[in-house]
Each structure stands twice: as structure tokens, then as C-alpha cells.
Amino acid sequence: MSNPPIDYIREELVTSLESRLGKQRNLMTESPEHAHQLVLDSPVLSDEETATIKDLDRDEDDFESATLDMTYDPETDLEAAIERLRDDARAAIDDGADIIVLSDRDTGEDSIPIPSLLATGGVHHDLVRHGLRTDVGLVVESGDPREVHHMATLVGYGAGAVNPYLAYQTISDLCAGPDGVDEQDAIGGYINALEHGLLKIMAKMGISTVESYQGAQIFEAVGLSSDLIAEYFEGTEIRTEGIGLDVIEDDVRTRHAVGFGSDPELETQGEYEHRSSGISHQWNPETVGTLQQAVRSGDYDRYLEFAELINDQNENLQTLRGLLEFDADREPVDIEEVQPAHEIVEQFATASMSLGSLSPEAHENNAIAMNRIGGSAGTGEGGEPPERFDTEKECDIKQVASGRFGVTSHYLSSAEEIQIKMAQGSKPGEGGHLPGKKVNEMIAHVRFSTPGVGLISPPPLHDIYSIEDLKQLIHDLKAANPDADINVKLVSEAGIGTIAAGVAKANGDIVHISGDSGGTGASPKTSIKNAGLPWELGVAEANQMLCATGLRDRIKITTDGGMKTGRDVAVAALLGAEEYVFGTASLVTSGCVMARQCHANTCPVGVATQDEELRERFPGEPQHVINYMTFIAQELREIMADLGFRSLDEMIGRPELLTQRETDHEKAQHLDLSTVIAPTAGDQRRKTREQNHTDIDDQLDWELIEDAEEALESGRSVTLDKEIDNVDRAVGATLSHEISERYGGAGLADDTITVDFDGIAGQSFAAFLANGVTMDLTGAANDYVGKGMSGGKLIVQTPPDAAYVADENILIGNVALYGATQGEAYINGVAGERFGVRNSGVKAVVEGVGDHGCEYMTGGVVAVLGETGRNFAAGMSGGVAYVYDPDGEFESKLNKGMVTFSESLTQKDERMLTRLVENHAEYTDSDRAAELLDDWAAEISNFARVFPDAYRDSIENKGSDDVREDLPETPAAATEAIPDTETVSSDD
Numbered sequence: 001m002s003n004p005p006i007d008y009i010r011e012e013l014v015t016s017l018e019s020r021l022g023k024q025r026n027l028m029t030e031s032p033e034h035a036h037q038l039v040l041d042s043p044v045l046s047d048e049e050t051a052t053i054k055d056l057d058r059d060e061d062d063f064e065s066a067t068l069d070m071t072y073d074p075e076t077d078l079e080a081a082i083e084r085l086r087d088d089a090r091a092a093i094d095d096g097a098d099i100i101v102l103s104d105r106d107t108g109e110d111s112i113p114i115p116s117l118l119a120t121g122g123v124h125h126d127l128v129r130h131g132l133r134t135d136v137g138l139v140v141e142s143g144d145p146r147e148v149h150h151m152a153t154l155v156g157y158g159a160g161a162v163n164p165y166l167a168y169q170t171i172s173d174l175c176a177g178p179d180g181v182d183e184q185d186a187i188g189g190y191i192n193a194l195e196h197g198l199l200k201i202m203a204k205m206g207i208s209t210v211e212s213y214q215g216a217q218i219f220e221a222v223g224l225s226s227d228l229i230a231e232y233f234e235g236t237e238i239r240t241e242g243i244g245l246d247v248i249e250d251d252v253r254t255r256h257a258v259g260f261g262s263d264p265e266l267e268t269q270g271e272y273e274h275r276s277s278g279i280s281h282q283w284n285p286e287t288v289g290t291l292q293q294a295v296r297s298g299d300y301d302r303y304l305e306f307a308e309l310i311n312d313q314n315e316n317l318q319t320l321r322g323l324l325e326f327d328a329d330r331e332p333v334d335i336e337e338v339q340p341a342h343e344i345v346e347q348f349a350t351a352s353m354s355l356g357s358l359s360p361e362a363h364e365n366n367a368i369a370m371n372r373i374g375g376s377a378g379t380g381e382g383g384e385p386p387e388r389f390d391t392e393k394e395c396d397i398k399q400v401a402s403g404r405f406g407v408t409s410h411y412l413s414s415a416e417e418i419q420i421k422m423a424q425g426s427k428p429g430e431g432g433h434l435p436g437k438k439v440n441e442m443i444a445h446v447r448f449s450t451p452g453v454g455l456i457s458p459p460p461l462h463d464i465y466s467i468e469d470l471k472q473l474i475h476d477l478k479a480a481n482p483d484a485d486i487n488v489k490l491v492s493e494a495g496i497g498t499i500a501a502g503v504a505k506a507n508g509d510i511v512h513i514s515g516d517s518g519g520t521g522a523s524p525k526t527s528i529k530n531a532g533l534p535w536e537l538g539v540a541e542a543n544q545m546l547c548a549t550g551l552r553d554r555i556k557i558t559t560d561g562g563m564k565t566g567r568d569v570a571v572a573a574l575l576g577a578e579e580y581v582f583g584t585a586s587l588v589t590s591g592c593v594m595a596r597q598c599h600a601n602t603c604p605v606g607v608a609t610q611d612e613e614l615r616e617r618f619p620g621e622p623q624h625v626i627n628y629m630t631f632i633a634q635e636l637r638e639i640m641a642d643l644g645f646r647s648l649d650e651m652i653g654r655p656e657l658l659t660q661r662e663t664d665h666e667k668a669q670h671l672d673l674s675t676v677i678a679p680t681a682g683d684q685r686r687k688t689r690e691q692n693h694t695d696i697d698d699q700l701d702w703e704l705i706e707d708a709e710e711a712l713e714s715g716r717s718v719t720l721d722k723e724i725d726n727v728d729r730a731v732g733a734t735l736s737h738e739i740s741e742r743y744g745g746a747g748l749a750d751d752t753i754t755v756d757f758d759g760i761a762g763q764s765f766a767a768f769l770a771n772g773v774t775m776d777l778t779g780a781a782n783d784y785v786g787k788g789m790s791g792g793k794l795i796v797q798t799p800p801d802a803a804y805v806a807d808e809n810i811l812i813g814n815v816a817l818y819g820a821t822q823g824e825a826y827i828n829g830v831a832g833e834r835f836g837v838r839n840s841g842v843k844a845v846v847e848g849v850g851d852h853g854c855e856y857m858t859g860g861v862v863a864v865l866g867e868t869g870r871n872f873a874a875g876m877s878g879g880v881a882y883v884y885d886p887d888g889e890f891e892s893k894l895n896k897g898m899v900t901f902s903e904s905l906t907q908k909d910e911r912m913l914t915r916l917v918e919n920h921a922e923y924t925d926s927d928r929a930a931e932l933l934d935d936w937a938a939e940i941s942n943f944a945r946v947f948p949d950a951y952r953d954s955i956e957n958k959g960s961d962d963v964r965e966d967l968p969e970t971p972a973a974a975t976e977a978i979p980d981t982e983t984v985s986s987d988d
Contacts, residue, residue: 003206005429005459008199010855010874010895015202016209017195019043021053021137021160022063022098038063038099038137043161043210044151044194046187050141050163054101065099066092070119070142071111074256078249081114082232086126093127093135103141105165109260112252116144117153121232124158124215133158141165148197149530155198157233158215164194197526203459204429204531220494220533223671237494239537240320241672272525273596280316282564283584283594294631295589295624303631307565317668319517319562320536321571324673327659330644338640339647341633345373347648348629351560351583352378352399352419352489355385356434356443356455357598358587361618362607364393365590369625371396376579381405381421381457382434383446386745389414397487400477402431403457403856404819404838405447408790409736409768410745412480417510419487420473422461425514425535425561427527428491432457436950437601438610448821448840449858450878450960453950456856458875462815462837463784467499471506472729472763476787478507478696479733480768485509485556492516492538492561497545504551507691513538513577515561535561536575540676543576543653552653552684554691566635570643575676576653578686582629589628590620653685700724701734708753712738719754726782729762736770736790747791748772750974761785763813766794769823776923783813783832789820789842797828797924807847807866807928814850817842820860824968828924833869836862839879843968845920847928854881854946861963863916863943865928873899873946879963881946882913884932890944900952902945908964909945915967922971 022037072081104113143166223242270278294302313322383406398415487510515535560581606618771791811829830848848866921929
């Protein structure tokens, strides 16, 4: 899916688990019978609710249900059993059933249950083919489903409701005894977990109601045959082929025999963590220990032992690349002729893992190591301390993600590469949460937040809802640093080739393919196991599409997702990747023991914690990471020599040199990876030319820079007058880059460069504005005004001759001040939706806002002089907001999940609010502000305050800074502070 995800927690007003059972009638007509359906609050049914549905009778309830046996006799076969179930379903509809219950309650020694998903998909598609699907609702009563993913697939393939009765029985058994918890509470908690998990999965797909998710089949199958898919899950993406119904039936019969044997034994699976008798994990005590010994001793032979444990998958097949082998008829070359390791490592990188999730020691360790060898390191989305800029501790890849933590003009200007994180391989479509206990003084400083207050990364990037929006963000970031490459990080999924082509056409320089095996130990377990796809599929599809569309030479492909060895790099290169990123592996070399406590701040080796005592245990050294990267390169060199390649560039994009090896694995032998290793079209194999960024060359900012050169050189003030049009996008970003390059984050003195604009500004007006710049627009502006604002002053005024009332009309578009960190903003009109989203420092006045105002705000002050939309302050954890509320209607529009509403103001509040409104009147000549100030003693009592609970506690109990004590300067004081020099005026 390419829909933007939603936040089902903070935006629950748009979500619903309500499900309906019964006949669905013609959408093109309307009648009372259309409403004749059974309405459920949730698709997760209790035993009691299921019994009620099974007992429905036309004569008594005006509904008719039919229960169909979802088991079969061992003397028959699975295919025949499904056909019988299909026949029974059609017959039940003919008999007048409104609801069909597929039940395996009769499972027994002589009754084998049909897998619930196979039964559901089989019946659903059969009814669709016969034109009967809308005549009946489907309920699944099964002992099979137990996890969130099971519920999601059943609903996704047509079930209207599910009763996981065996899970309930298991919980009841666990609660038995005097020390057990209350059984109903336990079952209720389990149901609640399933419901929230289902909402999260839907939300990741951008779907807000379960009725939209039901039957949507938003899945890709891996390891199933296309014939099986066509018959039972028609329309589902499948690229790998795989097992058919016969192998599934063998598994079903085996489980049934064990379950009803004389001594049934439950095996320890070790699904999520290593267990000696469970499922094989690539990271296990042996591989972790061997690698750490190798890098600490600098022993390449020991590394080769580690690589063999990972690469040799004849016994324990674990990855798709484990089924691929090299098949080149090229003459081997002497290894002395092969590109040296110190050059190869320049195409390696450590993954973008945030400072905050990682300790400073671990974060810096990767950066130092990669800088020393000429590779790259990523910041992650938590920003980077400016003190590290221009040192060997600096990460050259600066990430921009949904939270925009620490994203300032100075941050972007310091980057060699800027990565837009659309999603994360291990948890696509999800945001993140940094617990308050991991937000210490340093983390809060970098992220422009408050110590001890948790931070939320929204699931979507709120300035990307389409490929056009992505192109805009690429433009914005390129404008903020014209010298940096723009990297777009995507998750490996079906259709990624089309998206990669879109990134290339949107002028992205790099497309990064993130595989499902990467990610942190803090990722939800459901996502770890069931979301995303191997990078092999994503890299192959992206490379094939880019080659087929003639775009391959314009864009670089990079990849990550569980890469560990030189062989992994060789496969990735042949499939088309040009750079190779190591995340977890780099942490393992630094001491990570895979404790999987990343979210708890209790990492025992100081890798993923901010606890000072635990951080002292960090054993990593830059040389360990350097050794690891060098070992990978050396292993890769040996493979290159065997394949006859002298340089890595020669090797890139040569999938025809891979072949699928034979295996006797009972399931893997059915896989067909021919589409993965298919030859590509054309003769382009890698990036060989730069993108055409003429839109950056035409940026209005170049005129501003030229006209303001004296101010940039000497700090003397200058005032410029410019016309602006809606084709002028990201105006101010490149000027701010110039200031950041020369003066760093401090920028210039207030109002050193003042630009008076007249007209309609395009997208992202005043994006990443630096200290010292005042942008005063008379007119209107499109979306993303003040995005990433890093200082300065932003003023948008309604034209004095406008034929409309300022405080009743939209003046600026949606998502203003997204991720803004510092400065002041005065908007003489109404803003669109999501005003101040993730604002972490700007003090702003606006005369009305749309829905979701101040969402995820972590700092700064917002004063709204008019009406607001719904869901105000959702996820707001810092700063303060004041809303004019004379009619007392605002509270009903407030999301109180994290904030407190107050109708009374303290002296601090009154001083701050008064200053903001006075400034607003002075800067914008606002009629609204003037009206309020005319009777301010009375009007100030009509303002309500929104104060985040965690922020208030931090101020009261921990002595954190209170933003209300930092009043903005008055216009008069600001004017006096400007250097007393001649003002230069430039007319356009």
C-alpha cells in the first residue's frame, strides 16, 4: 500500500471497529431493508456473542444463521473438504441464511480442522465467483487464530467477525488456581489487545474502519504456489511461488496427529527470541560471540567462521538469498587485481538509528568508525548535537522523519546526504515513542523538548500524502542544502518498483530499500514477524523497474535489512544495490548481546539506554566497527575475484550471474525465484549521472542572497522588497542555508535581513528559516508555511484591500510550522489543518485553525484568536496553547489524552498571551487583535489554556524551563536591537 498511515491512538475520532453482518443490498438504491444488518462493536467475538449469533432464528430474531462444520474426516482430503464447505455455504444462502458461521468446534480425533484462513478465503472467493458474497455475512469460530496477524488475515480475506475460542480456553486455564488473575479481566485484556492490534494494522495501511479493511486483501504471499493463491486467495500478490495444498495438508495432519496422540508435547518455538531447541535465528549466542571475538581481536579467520555460520544455509535455511548461488562463466582474476578493501568500505554505511534509542556512546562509535574509513553513518530521526558537527563524531547522513526532531537549517546544512524516512523495514507504517525515561538533558537539548517527557513520532510524514508531496519535500530539502544528495527510504514491498520510479522522477538522488529483517528490538513483535518483505525482493523489483523505464542511471539504490556478510553484499550488488547498510550488525560488533530490551532503557551493555550507569558498561570501540567493515570487504573481494570482477561497480546490476540452488527442504524446494534474478532491460546498471535540479537553480532565494550579500558578510541590516508567486516554493530555505553555512545555528542578529513580499507564496514558504531573517508576506501562502522554522520571524498579512474578513478566511494552507524549533510567527488570518504539528519552539499567533491543531507539539506557544477544528492538541506533550473561547465550545474539540483544559490563566499565562497579542497587532495590523485589545481586561478571561500534563509535571517537579517565562521581544525592542546602520532597500 502507498496510502499514508494514520495514528489510530491520537486520531481515534476517525477509526472504527464496527462490523456488520447480514445481506448487503444494492448501493445504488436506498430502502429500510438496507439497514437490516446485525451491528457489532468489534469483529472480535466472545463465546457468548458467538453463541447468540449461532442461535439466530428467522421467526424469533428476523435473522437466520447457519453453522457450517469446518472439519473433515481423515479418510477424505483437504481439497474435497473445502469444496464441501463451499457447497454447504451456497446451500445455506439458498435456504435463506443471512449469516454463516464457519466453525471447527467439532475438531476431534476423527475430525481434522481445515485451517481457518484457507476455509475463509476459499468460501469468500467462491461466493464472489457465484455472485453471492453480498448475500451473507461470514463469522469464523475457530481454535486456529490466536495472534493479531491471524485476526487481520481472517478479516482481510472476508470474515466479518472472529471467535478465537481456543485462545479463551487457554487464558482460562492460565488463570486457574488461587493465584490466578480474574478470568474475565484476562480475557477482556486479550480481546482489547487484539482490537488495538487490528486497529494498528489497519492504520498502517491508512485504513480507518474495519469495514474498509474487510476483504481488502492487503497482503503479499511469500512461499505459496500461484495455483493455490488463484483458487483460494485470488488477487493476492505472489512473486516467489511455493507450496501447494498438498504440503499444507501434510502439516495439518501432522499437527492433528500430535495433538491427539497419546502424549502430546508442545515444543518451545523461540519465535521471537533465541531458544536452543527452537527456531534457528541468525543472531544467536554462537554467531554473536564469534563476531565479537573476531572484531575485538582483529582476526579475519575468526570472522570467516562467523560468515560461514551465516552464509551456509544448507541445514537451516533462513533467507531468500540463502537459496541463491553464484553462477558465472567469467574467468577468475587474481585477488591482487581486485579493488582494495579500503575503497570498497566507502560504499558501506551504518544504519540511521536515532540518538535517544541508542546511547551517545553507541551512536558516536558508529560515526567515528565510518568517518575514519570513508564510509557513512546515519543520524536516525533523533537529530544530532551540533557540537558533533565538523568532527569525526558527525554523521554525514542526516535523517528527516515524521517527528522532525532536531531538524534545523544548521542540521540540514551540515549534511552530505539527507534521508527522508518514509518507513522503517521492521515496522512499516508505524511511528515511534521514545519513553520519557530515555529523554535526558542532552536528548531533550538535541530534540528541542523537555527532559523526562516522552516523545511521539507520528506514523505518517504529515507533509507527504502523495508522490507530489514527496517531490515537494525533496525540493524543500534540496533547497535547504543544494549540495546534499536526497535519499528516500522505502520499505521492501510489492509495487516498490513503481514507487522507486516515482522517487527518481521526483528528483531523488538515492532510493533506499529497507528489508523486513532490520530494525530495533523495540519494534512490535507483530511487525517483526508479519510486516515488510526481504530486501532481495525489493531491490530486484526496484532495479528492474528503473531499468525498464530508463531511469536507472539517474538514481542510486542502497539497501539494508539484516545484512551481515560479504556474501550478502555480493548478492545485493548483483541484484542492483550500490551501497550497503548495516544496522544491528554494527551494534553487535560494539557489544550488543540481543537482549531485546531496547525500549525499556535497561540495555545491559549500554548500547540502547540513556542510564548513566549502564552506559559505563559500553564495550564498543570504533576499531571494532572498522574491523568488521574491513572483514566484509575482504570477504567480498574474494568473491569478486572468483567471479572475475576487478571492481564493485562492474558487479552491480548483474542478476543473471545468480541462480537458484537446489534444496531438499520440504517447503523451500517449491520456491521459484526466477522473477528475482531475471535479467534487466536496457544497458543501464547503476547511477552514472546527476539528477536535473533546475528548479533549485531557479529558486528566488538566489536573488535574496545576492541582494543581501552585505548583510551576510557584515551583519548590517538590509530590507528587501519582492514580488512572489505560487511557483516560488521553499522561499527562504536556501537563504537560510547560506546563513547556517557562515554562522552556524546561531545565525544572524534578529531582523538583520527583512524581506517584504507581496503576492501568493507557493508551498513551504519560509521553510527552515534561520535566525536573523524576517519574512513579511502580504497576500497568502500555500501548505507547509514555516516548516522546520529554525529561528527568525514569519509574518503573513491579509492584504488591506481584501474583499474578505481576515479572521474568517483561510490565509495559509495545511501543516504550518511542522517540526519548527525556534522563532516567531504571526498569521493575520485562519490556517488550515494541523497548524503547529510537532512545533517544538516557535511562538505563534493565528486567528483560527482547522482540525488537529497543535498535534504532537513538544514546545513553544500557540495563541489562537478564533475558532479551532476538531482533535486539538492530540499527542501534545510540551509547550502551551491559548484558545479564544467566549462561547465555551472549544473543550468539546479538545483531545484530552495528554493535556489539561483550564478556563483560568495564571500571571505567567497572562503575560505571555498579552505580549503575543500585542505583537500580533503591531506586526500584522490585525483587526481581530485590535478588537480584543480594545477590551483586553475582559477579553483575556475568554481564553482557555491547554497545558500538557507531562510538561506541567516536569516544570513543577523537575525544575524544567517554562516557556511562558521566555517572552518574545516587543517590536520596538526588536527594532532597537538592529545595528544602527543604513537600511538598504531592493525593489524587484
